[in-house]
Amino acid sequence: MSSHSPDQPSRPSRTINQNPDAMPPLSKAIPLGLQHIMAMFAGNVTPPIIIAGVIGAGTGEQIFLIQVALFVAGIATLVQTIGMGPVGARLPIVQGTSFGFLPVALPLAGSFGLAAVLGASFIAGLLQVVLGTFLKKIRHWFSPIVTGIVVLLIGITLMPVGINYAAGGVGADDFASPTNLGLALFVLVVTILVHQFGRGFLKASSILIGLVSGYLVAIALGMVDFSSVTDAAWFAFPKPLQYGMEFHLTAIIGMTLIMFVVGLETIGNISAITMGGAGRHAKDRELSGGVMADGVATSFAALFNTLPNTAYAQNVGLITLTGVVSRHVVTIGGILLICMGLFPKLGGLVAAMPPAVLGGAGVVMFGMIASAGLKIIQECELDQRAMLIIAVAMSLGIGLPAVEAIAKTMPGQVGLLLKSGLVPAALAALLLDAVLPGKPDRRERLAQEQAKEHE
Structure with a gap:
């Protein structure tokens, strides 16, 4: 259900468009x-x-x-x-x-x-x-x-x-x-x-x-x-x-x-x-x-x-x-x-x-x-844990491509991966999210979402 009121003329068409x-x-x-x-x-x-x-x-x-x-x-x-x-x-x-x-x-x-x-x-x-x-x-x-x-x-x-x-x-x-x-x-x-x-x-x-x-x-x-x-x-x-x-x-x-x-x-x-x-x-x-x-x-x-x-x-x-x-x-x-x-x-x-x-x-x-x-x-929830993950990943993702000399000093494929910035940032986010304590129970949340889909 949309939370928008019916008197907003441009909203209903957008709600219909939200269906793939x-x-x-x-x-x-x-x-x-x-x-x-x-x-x-x-x-x-x-x-x-x-x-x-x-x-x-x-x-x-x-x-x-x-x-x-x-x-x-x-x-x-x-x-x-x-x-x-x-x-x-x-x-x-x-x-x-x-x-x-x-x-x-x-x-x-x-x-x-x-x-x-x-x-x-x-x-x-x-x-x-x-x-x-x-x-x-x-x-x-x-x-x-x-x-x-x-x-x-x-x-x-x-x-x-x-x-x-x-x-x-x-x-x-x-x-x-x-x-x-x-x-x-x-x-x-x-x-x-x-x-x-x-x-x-x-x-x-x-x-x-x-x-x-x-x-x-x-x-x-x-x-x-x-x-x-x-x-x-x-x-x-x-x-x-x-x-x-x-x-x-x-x-x-x-x-x-x-x-x-x-x-x-x-x-x-x-x-x-x-x-x-x-x-x-x-x-x-x-x-x-x-x-x-x-x-x-x-x-x-x-x-x-x-x-x-x-x-x-x-x-x-x-x-x-x-x-x-x-x-x-x-x-x-x-x-x-x-x-x-x-x-x-x-x-x-x-x-x-x-x-x-x-x-x-x-x-x-x-x-x-x-x-x-x-x-x-x-x-x-943007708590300290989430902010730390964002901080590290964004620093690597934006910082590494800006300093090309680092990628050039690395051997072969490693240099290419560092040059993109996206790879180290994504890997850092994945790793930190997996190992840092206090991670929300993602599996339980996904199960609840899927249960709603099948209702």
């Missing part, structure tokens, strides 16, 4: 699905572009790598939203190519080639499915204090990404130019105004309206290069195993370690969706199915020549902002992604959007992820 199985009318669901795709598009195609540079790929190969990244993300998104047996959270989760694996994938691709990266990804994906299968037995390890810290750190980690986009994208000739920053500010202001003063569907589409407005202004300013649309084919089916697979132990160990962190991120993202959007804790089957789907998506991605897939945090921020938790909206987004993968010219249209446009929206979305983390932490 609710289906808005198609006239609203399609634009909302498109909004999700525009939010994740740049993040999804950037890792393949970076990998293409490392392996010396030509323009044709680069377009192919972008195409398979879109196709795989679409299929993987449907696995999450529709589900296959125990696999899939059946929540509005958008899957996409993971930035988290790049610190390991880039040196591996340079040393062993893309085939070794794909082989290691395939194995890491299978191991993540195993992790998801046993998640119910270890769920009590992931208390609100642990998942809240992970979600908060995901948001904090992504904030500089949003600002970099707003400045024009790292490496851009006009990085941090007044034009780029002004365009990002325009998108940010439009998004805030529409979200604050819009009602119903208009309010829920605030990110899309901000992005489209910014795109149109960018076209008027001559900032959009449509050559990616001209060069792209009308129709092309992605070819699996184009680069083959090789299996090197070093690569497999590196990918598996990062996979564990990505699994923690997925748990955090699912918790953020249910808490920030649906106003409840995630269920066992949602967490287990979501992590298993992450693994299936990663192995599937390797077969189709692209990097591991994971639940996209920027879309979690979008759900938290709009309050629309319908998984069917994201299913439509997944179908649009598959179409972009099969009809590369469609993908080219979105690829032409200047990074500054996305940056303006990213400032809001990534901040909303951090806000969702704070909301999860708020579920705990």
